[in-house]
Amino acid sequence: MPSVKAQSSDGEIPEADVEVAKQPVTIKTMVEDLRMDDAGGNDLVPLPNVNAAILKQVIPRCTHHKDDPPPPEDDENKEKRTDCVSVWDQELLKVGQGTLFELILAANYLDMKGLLDVTCKTVANRIKGKTPEELPKTFNIKNDFTEEEEARVRKENQWCGEK
């Protein structure tokens, strides 16, 4: 099977076969625009925006999911469920925040909707269940509310809580 080499920002060249590499739409666009699929296996797709460590995680995921049907368009009617992350993906995504965010950015850059959906769900799951006091610590965010502002937000959203 013809293969495609992607050159990450730091120069490494993980190899993947063409069909797998076509999952990221960015690469697919490059490959098709530049008619790489009928070429020899000697062309490099430069990916200056993705480092090798992340690319090495993205490619196995592409391989694993290569036979998946394309993910559906975001359906407004469908309730967003965060419990439908496949076990395989869950394993892949047991990474630290830094790597997770890098994966998100890579998925965004490579236009991989499936991976982007799954990584965003994973982050959402890390937000769920935490109080507003815990969240800033978890995500290293500075709470820039003044007391009055925070009280105002609480009051405005009070209706949510009481059932």
Place this chain on the structure above:
Amino acid sequence: MGHLLSKEPRNRPSQKRPRCCSWCRRRRPLLRLPRRPPAKAPPQAAAPRSRDCFFRGPCMLCFIVHSPGAPAPAGPEEEPPLSPPPRDGAYAATASSQHLAQRYAALAAEDCAAAARHFLLSSAAAAAAAAASASSPASCCKELGLAAAAAWEQQGRSLFLASVGPVRFLGPPVAVQLFRGPSPPPPPPPPPPPAEAPTPPEMVCKRKGAGVPACTPCKQPRCGGGGCGGGGGGGPAGGGASPPRPPDAGCCQGPEQPPQTLCPGPSSPTSEGVTTEAVGGAVRAGGGAPLPAQKQHECGDADCQEPREVPCDCYKEPPPETPDINQLPPSILLKIFSNLSLDERCLSASLVCKYWRDLCLDFQFWKQLDLSSRQQVTDELLEKIASRSQNIIEINISDCRSMSDTGVCVLAFKCPGLLRYTAYRCKQLSDTSIIAVASHCPLLQKVHVGNQDKLTDEGLKQLGSKCRELKDVHFGQCYKISDEGMIVIAKGCLKLQRIYMQENKLVTDQSVKAFAEHCPELQYVGFMGCSVTSKGVIHLTKLRNLSSLDLRHITELDNETVMEIVKRCKNLSSLNLCLNWIINDRCVEVIAKEGQNLKELYLVSCKITDYALIAIGRYSMTIETVDVGWCKEITDQGATLIAQSSKSLRYLGLMRCDKVNEVTVEQLVQQYPHITFSTVLQDCKRTLERAYQMGWTPNMSAASS
């Protein structure tokens, strides 16, 4: 310095990709692993895979390059002093970066388009600046490409960042100046050793409100200059930095440089930082490496008129442990938040920081609202929410007792795009609310107002005449509704797909007939407990798309009618005949034989025996759910035989089939694990198991006295 690329066309421009101008000959974007030294003679037959400039129109890079007075360079045909892969990679990066930039420009995202423009300009600026630093025309072009690549890499991250600040154009005069030579020419950095990268200096930018990620300025500097990727003008999301990478990532092939601050002071703009980095990185293999200090000063000088974006308040600080979630582009943060529930957004996320509060107010989270069961939902709140979004398309106010017709009217008035309206058990609402919804929301598709027992035919008439797009209606237990209103709906809403009625005693065969005649797209029909007989039901044979039929406990139903329906409506997949005592074994046999797509069959309290179960097992290939609860004549035999013979069965309801022994069922449960058996005992066991799983334990000590 000068014109960096040969004026002579090397390759024929491809039809698909015209060259942007006669001067420009973009490098092929693809890297061919070097097979031989590129000692080709100039302009010849196009290499079969050559690609020209990706842009259709004049490209920014070319614009900058073609400044007057610039002599033509020797061109990239020359053997570069650097090892080929890095150079080609840089060129490849340049070209691909343009392509990608084009793509990003096409992405309408607010966080991309501006960033792409910015990137182009700064990479052009970087290229220009790089050219300025080169010591010879020959190396100029390499550096141009490398610098562009470096800038691209640095800027690349910034493409993902939000709200780029104002972008300033780098005009030709500046380029000319740069081409004519920099004021204090820095010593050109020595060619990079091909060895492992040294530890890059820490370059850190602190963006307002964001965390302080490190910028590793080497191969993939996340932080464009001090400005953290220049891409973030002032947007709250626009942190330039991405997660820091380990310094020994082997990326940086630049020469050793002492740690530098990228942004010497507030006068250094973000993109300048990028530029200077790029300049420094120009001679390095495809990467932006740390800059000689002089370069930075140069860029800070007055004669360097690179676009000044947001003044960067950069300090040298140790990088944090984790990257900041707030540096993800806002579109991605919104996507993450869309996976949270309304409560989680309003009660947790909104209180984290101002940025998150604002994100949670984004329109997309206020388009489809589930406010059900919240007793603090008042008319004022409804008005407030409606005023804020004004584009609500779906709302559920079931079980909200504290609001009234007024709130619903205001909501309807402010949200003319409403598509789906659900308000079960809002017994305080009357025709007023439904008429307001009908009048203001002509696009309405779904109206579920079950148990609003004040509703009358007047409301339905308005709906029927004004909401032609209705597809899905539920008027169960709206006891005042009669044929009069239903017929208006049937005649007016020709696109109906679902009707659900329940215990509407004033609804008769007339309504059934009207729906059968006027609404050919009906798929789900339910007239449970209505005053409907076989005379009305028989009309339903007209509905070829019928897939689910609920005829529980209607006034009268005969077997022949049911058989006819099953024969004609080939798409029928769910049939509910409960509490119609007349249904018999013969009918069920026909159903089993004729129901090509039937999956669910409910026969609670019908006059059937084991024979019906046996027939289902024998004749139906598709049935998955069968419920024969309270059918007194069912015995162990029927249950066993259907479990044995049906390949498709997954659920068998035997509730209060008193002749079936629980012991037998227990055996069947073991024998056929893929089937769920429902009896009194089995259901109790399941409930208990679930309770244990949820952490319940029986309280032995509590004595009931």
